[in-house]
């Protein structure tokens with residue numbers, strides 16, 4: 086949690102894990118699970134950056150490195166039945182949601198075996214089976230989608246939550262305000278999860294928004310809201326569990342602002358002229374993967390050998406995912422217009438062929 090006295094989120098999970106040695110293997114296993122999920126995201130993305138430079142992955146690439154605790158912690162509070170909406174910085178959310186790494190890597194390559202059949206790529210990861218509804222390139226674009234999904238769930242009487250991840254930049258968009266207003270008015274089961282990494286591309290939050298207390302904006306719509314330390318996976322999990330339960334009970338939407346930081350550039354095309362290297366280094370001291378590894382080691386919940394073994398198995402998983410993607414197939418050119426909609430409902434080529 087942040088220092089702010091008005092923060093929410095039960096301290097129960099961290100406290101229990103802190104005394105994990107005495108609490109038994111279940112807590113150790115949970116801690117290792119959280120670490121493993123964060124390491125999977127970190128190593129997957131490091132490999133993606135490498136493959137991007139090599140030309141195997143093309144288009145845009147926005148890395149989540151530094152922010153892993155948010156997706157991993159929050160995802161623990163969500164069930165298979167819940168919907169997820171994310172932004173173009175969504176590889177971490179997709180992995181934490183359970184989309185197989187090989188299918189995700191194939192998607193990055195644009196191969197047919199990808200989770201979106203290679204049609205989405207890095208920015209538009211989509212997997213209906215996992216109720217993972219993007220991957221949205223438009224800043225703020227996921228918010229009204231999440232509200233619509235929540236409304237559909239309510240109309241179908243499904244006891245689900247829709248979790249919507251978005252950046253601090255989205256808070257300045259009209260869609261943010263329209264979505265929060267409607268969700269509050271109709272008491273829809275939406276969990277608004279803001280990943281405040283301080284920057285929207287090269288614009289620092291306080292240069293673009295008059296009110297930098299983002300939770301205050303949600304409260305203005307009478308949505309319960311608070312700020313959480315987004316570098317602490319246990320704090321993220323505890324806070325999300327608490328509000329997800331309330332949303333599931335029908336108490337209406339909730340909002341959490343996770344204070345986090347991206348260690349890499351906005352995308353692969355960014356000279357990072359808008360922030361000091363010293364600032365990046367300061368935040369790196371709070372690296373969620375390193376900090377949580379240290380925490381597990383200090384409490385003797387894992388050994389150095391366990392960490393080495395975990396890294397080795399993740400490295401194998403990444404290697405196999407790359408192999409799977411490389412061996413994947415390209416969609417044939419004749420399928421190019423498949424699923425491309427026209428006002429007449431048929432691809433122009435098919436319509437022309439019939440004429």
Ligand SMILES: Cc1ncc(C[n+]2csc(CCOP(=O)(O)OP(=O)(O)O)c2C)c(N)n1
Nearest residue numbers: 174222223224252253254255282284285286
């Ligand atoms: C409506 C819209 N305006 C502008 C852009 C260009 N753009 C892409 S990413 C981005 C920054 C968004 O920052 P934030 O929401 O904080 O997310 P972050 O990239 O920090 O995760 C902008 C302005 C866009 N994609 N969509």
